[in-house]
Amino acid sequence: MLTRLKGGTVYDPMHGVNGEVRDIHVRDGRVVSSPPAGQRIDEEYDLHGKVVMAGAIDPHSHIGGGKVNIARTLLPEDHRPYPVPRTALTRSGTGRAAPSTMTTGYRYAEMGYTAVFEPAMLPANSRQAHMEMADIPIIDKGAYVMLGSDDYLLRMMAAGKTQEEINDYIAYTIVAAQALAVKVVNPGGISAFKFNQRNLDLDEKNSYYGVTPRQILQTLARGVKELGIPHPLHVHGCNLGVPGNMQTTLDTMSGVEGLPVHLTHIQFHSYGTEGDRRFSSGAAQIAEAINRHGHVSADVGQIMFGQTVTASGDNMAQFRNRGIATPNKWVCMDIECDAGCGVVPFRYRDQNFVNALQWAIGLEIFLLVQDPWRVFLTTDHPNGAPFTAYPHLIRLLMDKGFRDASLERLHPEAQAMSTLKSIQREYSLYEIAIMTRAAPSRSLGLSDLGHLGEGAAADITVYTPQDDKERMFERPDYVFKGGTLVARNGRIVKVTDGATHTLRPGFDKAAVKPLREYFDRYHTMRLENFRVSDEEIVNEGRGHVVVNQLRDGSRG
Amino acid sequence: MNPATAAPPTARSDTRTQTSVTCPFCSLLCDDLEVTNRGGSLGVSAGDCARARAGFEREYTVQPPQIGGRSVSLEEAVAAAVRLLRGARHPLYGGLGTDVAGMRGLLALADKTGGIVDHMLGDSMYRNILAMQDRGWILTTMTEVRNRADVVVFANLDAVSDHPRFFERNIWNADSMFGLPTKSRQVVYLGEGLNTRPGISPDGRKPLHLKNEPERLGELIGALRALLAGQSLQAEAVAGVRVSALMKLLGIMKGAKYGVIIWSPPRLPFASADLIVEAICDLVKELNAQTRFSGFALGGNEGILTAGAVCAWQSGYQLRTDFGAGFPEFDPTRNATARLLENDDVDLLMWTATFLAGHTPPATRAPTILLAPPLPSVDSRCAVYIPVGTPGVDHRGQMCRVDNVVSLPLHQVRESALPSVAGVCDLLLQSL
Numbered sequence: 010m011l012t013r014l015k016g017g018t019v020y021d022p023m024h025g026v027n028g029e030v031r032d033i034h035v036r037d038g039r040v041v042s043s044p045p046a047g048q049r050i051d052e053e054y055d056l057h058g059k060v061v062m063a064g065a066i067d068p069h070s071h072i073g074g075g076k077v078n079i080a081r082t083l084l085p086e087d088h089r090p091y092p093v094p095r096t097a098l099t100r101s102g103t104g105r106a107a108p109s110t111m112t113t114g115y116r117y118a119e120m121g122y123t124a125v126f127e128p129a130m131l132p133a134n135s136r137q138a139h140m141e142m143a144d145i146p147i148i149d150k151g152a153y154v155m156l157g158s159d160d161y162l163l164r165m166m167a168a169g170k171t172q173e174e175i176n177d178y179i180a181y182t183i184v185a186a187q188a189l190a191v192k193v194v195n196p197g198g199i200s201a202f203k204f205n206q207r208n209l210d211l212d213e214k215n216s217y218y219g220v221t222p223r224q225i226l227q228t229l230a231r232g233v234k235e236l237g238i239p240h241p242l243h244v245h246g247c248n249l250g251v252p253g254n255m256q257t258t259l260d261t262m263s264g265v266e267g268l269p270v271h272l273t274h275i276q277f278h279s280y281g282t283e284g285d286r287r288f289s290s291g292a293a294q295i296a297e298a299i300n301r302h303g304h305v306s307a308d309v310g311q312i313m314f315g316q317t318v319t320a321s322g323d324n325m326a327q328f329r330n331r332g333i334a335t336p337n338k339w340v341c342m343d344i345e346c347d348a349g350c351g352v353v354p355f356r357y358r359d360q361n362f363v364n365a366l367q368w369a370i371g372l373e374i375f376l377l378v379q380d381p382w383r384v385f386l387t388t389d390h391p392n393g394a395p396f397t398a399y400p401h402l403i404r405l406l407m408d409k410g411f412r413d414a415s416l417e418r419l420h421p422e423a424q425a426m427s428t429l430k431s432i433q434r435e436y437s438l439y440e441i442a443i444m445t446r447a448a449p450s451r452s453l454g455l456s457d458l459g460h461l462g463e464g465a466a467a468d469i470t471v472y473t474p475q476d477d478k479e480r481m482f483e484r485p486d487y488v489f490k491g492g493t494l495v496a497r498n499g500r501i502v503k504v505t506d507g508a509t510h511t512l513r514p515g516f517d518k519a520a521v522k523p524l525r526e527y528f529d530r531y532h533t534m535r536l537e538n539f540r541v542s543d544e545e546i547v548n549e550g551r552g553h554v555v556v557n558q559l560r561d562g563s564r565g
Numbered sequence: 566m567n568p569a570t571a572a573p574p575t576a577r578s579d580t581r582t583q584t585s586v587t588c589p590f591c592s593l594l595c596d597d598l599e600v601t602n603r604g605g606s607l608g609v610s611a612g613d614c615a616r617a618r619a620g621f622e623r624e625y626t627v628q629p630p631q632i633g634g635r636s637v638s639l640e641e642a643v644a645a646a647v648r649l650l651r652g653a654r655h656p657l658y659g660g661l662g663t664d665v666a667g668m669r670g671l672l673a674l675a676d677k678t679g680g681i682v683d684h685m686l687g688d689s690m691y692r693n694i695l696a697m698q699d700r701g702w703i704l705t706t707m708t709e710v711r712n713r714a715d716v717v718v719f720a721n722l723d724a725v726s727d728h729p730r731f732f733e734r735n736i737w738n739a740d741s742m743f744g745l746p747t748k749s750r751q752v753v754y755l756g757e758g759l760n761t762r763p764g765i766s767p768d769g770r771k772p773l774h775l776k777n778e779p780e781r782l783g784e785l786i787g788a789l790r791a792l793l794a795g796q797s798l799q800a801e802a803v804a805g806v807r808v809s810a811l812m813k814l815l816g817i818m819k820g821a822k823y824g825v826i827i828w829s830p831p832r833l834p835f836a837s838a839d840l841i842v843e844a845i846c847d848l849v850k851e852l853n854a855q856t857r858f859s860g861f862a863l864g865g866n867e868g869i870l871t872a873g874a875v876c877a878w879q880s881g882y883q884l885r886t887d888f889g890a891g892f893p894e895f896d897p898t899r900n901a902t903a904r905l906l907e908n909d910d911v912d913l914l915m916w917t918a919t920f921l922a923g924h925t926p927p928a929t930r931a932p933t934i935l936l937a938p939p940l941p942s943v944d945s946r947c948a949v950y951i952p953v954g955t956p957g958v959d960h961r962g963q964m965c966r967v968d969n970v971v972s973l974p975l976h977q978v979r980e981s982a983l984p985s986v987a988g989v990c991d992l993l994l995q996s997l
């Protein structure tokens with residue numbers, strides 16, 4: 010079947026298309042070239058006056074896996090006011106900050122998102138992460154596997170194993186956990202917390218292994234590069250949320266020896282210690298450093314005011330933060346000589362000085378980083394805010410008047426400490442298309458997603474241009490997933506199953522033997538049962554696995 | 566399901582042995598079993614565990630479905646079940662002893678028919694869930710216990726009664742990662758009437774045993790918290806334990822590098838036991854001001870953690886969720902199986918129990934649909950009975966382990982004519 014999307018105004022930054030009126034043709038779920046004149050068109054959508062973009066991609070959103078399910082269980086009060094009734098088409102569900110899986114898929118699709126990536130899959134928990142994601146309909150998904158506090162890596166580093174040997178382990182873990190990228194969270198710090206260390210700075214040693222976060226960062230970043238993993242090492246740095254952590258973040262950027270890194274939810278890592286309250290914005294310095302370091306990309310982790318829940322692998326930081334839990338209950342876990350997690354509910358308040366400044370810091374970073382290809386739009390769902398805040402966030406970026414008016418309602422001292430008002434920049438639709446489509450696609454190496462060129466997956470979102478950008482992005486006119494119309498005017502019209510994106514970097518089979526011995530000696534699970542098979546993800550035909558390409562020239 | 570595991574035998578007369586088989590018969594999900602299949606009957610030849618043997622060696626017969634005690638075809642049974650589900654205003658999906666796929670199927674049915682979901686062990690699970698939802702907790706997982714724990718306190722349980730291999734796998738394991746000689750672990754039991762023999766170390770060291778009255782565990786924990794906070798106690802003994810012994814225990818706990826306290830909700834069958842769990846979790850939090858200490862909850866057998874996890878991710882709520890309003894509503898008191906049946910708040914019971922024998926549906930005035938492996942005899946009051954396979958025996962599957970972090974693949978270890986719970990749910994959904 011051949012479908013024509015006729016006459017829309019297209020924004021496709023991957024191909025430099027900036028607001029040009031074009032037809033897009035779709036056949037068998039893919040974008041195809043214009044058919045010869047006279048070819049029968051089976052279905053046509055008149056999109057004159059509409060804005061057309063590829064489906065949006067969220068590169069960092071906690072949508073599935075143990076800590077999300079802990080957050081769901083911990084907070085029935087997050088769900089009670091937000092029931093989602095079943096319809097003839099869709100399943101029931103609940104929730105806002107930690108929504109149920111089906112609801113997650115519907116809400117993302119309704120907002121024009123067609124691919125979302127879970128950034129913190131613990132190897133030990135990877136099967137459950139995939140089981141949860143299998144129950145997220147419509148959208149494509151994938152996950153970044155968390156390394157850096159796992160005892161196997163730390164033992165290898167302490168024993169002076171070669172980079173090559175460590176790369177085999179990284180590659181094996183990616184394959185076994187069915188991951189798309191590698192994330193490090195508080196490098197070595199989650200392990201250090203198990204040895205009762207309460208902080209771990211960039212050059213501080215893990216008390217048992219004698220290894221520092223900087224060494225772990227370098228080792229993993231180098232491994233990721235050498236293995237040809239498209240996405241740079243995804244870094245949740247040291248000292249999350251600590252006033253003054255900006256310096257650690259700057260040191261991290263310069264300390265990876267030019268290796269590509271992606272610094273995630275950088276807002277939480279951009280704090281100074283100026284002012285009476287010893288808490289200030291480091292956004293200018295951080296943005297300047299990102300501008301200067303071409304090997305660095307970031308996502309922001311914007312906060313929004315209201316109730317949410319923070320869910321992180323960083324149990325060292327979460328334990329430190331337990332006093333701010335609102336409501337007053339929290340969960341921390343040490344996990345499987347592999348990782349950890351911490352879940353702390355929290356309410357960001359606009360009349361709270363720190364929260365108000367956090368809000369401003371996030372926006373300052375968005376607006377001061379010059380290259381939209383290197384800064385992605387996230388709230389670190391649900392840590393800064395639920396992902397449903399994206400349309401509001403887009404309006405803040407595109408509309409200075411709205412932004413300034415919002416700032417004026419905040420804690421007055423925070424207003425005084427922020428440079429936000431002096432920043433004139435307003436994002437264009439083209440820049441929004443870069444940061445929500447083209448840039449995450451390129452960064453993750455998703456060759457078929459995030460653009461509208463020939464051969465691309467026909468994941469397409471169509472908006473009605475409006476002055477109020479929040480309303481424009483909240484409820485697209487049409488959302489196509491793989492060429493199928495799945496949402497219309499912000500309502501689901503068809504439920505499909507998305508793909509799971511993975512990689513298959515090569516590894517020396519000889520590397521498996523010591524790993525198997527390690528599992529047999531120390532673990533409570535056999536290595537062969539640790540590995541998540543394709544069949545488990547495909548799950549009676551409900552999903553499918555996409556193996557993405559490694560970067561050119563890498564082994565595989 | 567798993568490339569490294571042998572495919573299921575193809576002919577009934579084969580003798581085949583599979584290794585690294587996962588055991589679904591308690592929540593430890595040991596995955597080091599060797600299961601030998603001789604013409605369809607199974608022997609567990611590794612993993613010396615009576616519970617696992619009882620599960621795997623349960624007699625395999627092929628039995629037709631039944632309607633009111635009369636043998637019928639699967640199609641007839643499904644049609645009868647569909648009629649009952651259609652006619653029900655408020656069905657209860659009880660038992661819930663199944664795997665992830667089975668639970669997905671049962672939740673789809675509950676959503677479609679406006680039913681309630683609760684597990685056969687729901688009462689005990691809620692001792693944990695209520696405590697967690699009130700205060701949160703610090704927990705650890707099996708591999709951490711195995712490698713890291715230098716002090717392990719068993720609060721009102723011996724662990725082995727419900728999880729026979731717990732000590733073998735997590736306490737007296739030969740090797741540990743951080744130079745801790747496992748036989749030097751300090752094991753402590755709280756509570757009289759426990760089997761403490763498994764707590765004797767391989768080199769013969771006896772565990773410390775404080776014989777408190779079990780139902781007064783909460784008082785004992787409260788006293789430990791008071792002592793930890795630096796208060797002095799007026800009484801000479803608490804819950805039957807001398808304060809001097811409590812001081813000694815507290816010293817051991819404070820001196821731990823990585824301590825773990827283990828409890829099990831089914832072993833706290835007391836009113837307001839959630840408050841005992843809360844007290845334990847608060848004690849753990851307070852100990853972490855100085856050292857590292859974690860909680861660990863045992864229990865979770867018969868698939869309750871799997872059922873709860875799937876329900877949580879699909880609905881946002883744990884079990885005892887009601888879909889009757891067209892959306893999920895959570896009420897752990899109102900939606901308890903015993904209460905619902907007693908008050909006739911539900912008009913149909915669909916009961917699923919695929920693991921150990923003996924978990925039969927409770928007596929009820931509501932008609933009952935039963936999904937269970939072949940039974941020697943079926944209560945004729947059961948309106949529809951559909952024999953199903955056991956996940957991890959008759960078909961492959963996935964389950965969540967006791968620590969709620971690790972989940973394991975279940976393997977098919979014999980060829981089986983029995984449908985899975987998920988398969989039956991699919992048939993029902995297609996006709997509803």
Ligand code: SF4
Nearest residue numbers: 588591594595614730
């Ligand atoms: S301890 Fe539990 S999981 Fe392990 S073999 Fe025995 S019954 Fe099975």
Ligand SMILES: [Zn+2]
Nearest residue numbers: 128274389392
């Ligand atoms: Zn995150």
